[in-house]
Amino acid sequence: MTSSKFFLLTTLISLVASQAMASDPSPLQDFCVAYKGSLANLDKPMDTTKSKAGSNVTLVNVMKLASLNTLGISMARIDYAPRGQNPPHTYPRATEILAVLEGSLYVGFVTSNQENKLFTKTLNKGDVFVFPQGLIHFQFNPSYDKTTIAIAALSNQNPGAITIANAVFGSNPRISDDVLTKAFQVDKKAVDWLQAQFWENNHN
């Protein structure tokens, strides 16, 4: 075999090999799913009466469903009380696609600096909306008497929810007043009041 033919052959082989690698990057994907094929359940309405925000997010991530390990997806059911909301939050590792199953939702997200442009929409039953990865977003049930149910899919097995108010005003230990007074352009009293509130976690 001439050296140029040999070069061509090895290039072809490595190309095929790398393509096989790309479509099956980890044997964990076979073994974990087959072995740990557990089941999660999102059929039950969740309690929204105890939540100050009036919502209950049931996230099926890799901690709940071990089979999701390495697969890059997860799912959530969100129940909203009348006038309830899922307060401004972000998933640093996932884009979210959400469908309304029952009721309606006023949703929005804000783009990054410098624009900080707000996109909003009122969704009705069957409508689908997407929240791009990392952007701060929220959902609010505008109805005074009807609950809303939504199902969301997320592009990571561990999306890592960050609720903005909880992280900023409810951190443990608290962020210094010197930082928050300037950051929010308010006085120390306002910061102390916000820090004294109970910042619940509405994610289960």
Ligand SMILES: *[C@@H]1O[C@H](CO)[C@@H](O)[C@H](O)[C@H]1NC(C)=O
């Ligand atoms: C969500 O609902 C479940 C089941 O009804 C309940 O156990 C849980 O405390 C609720 N979570 C919140 C944040 O209200």
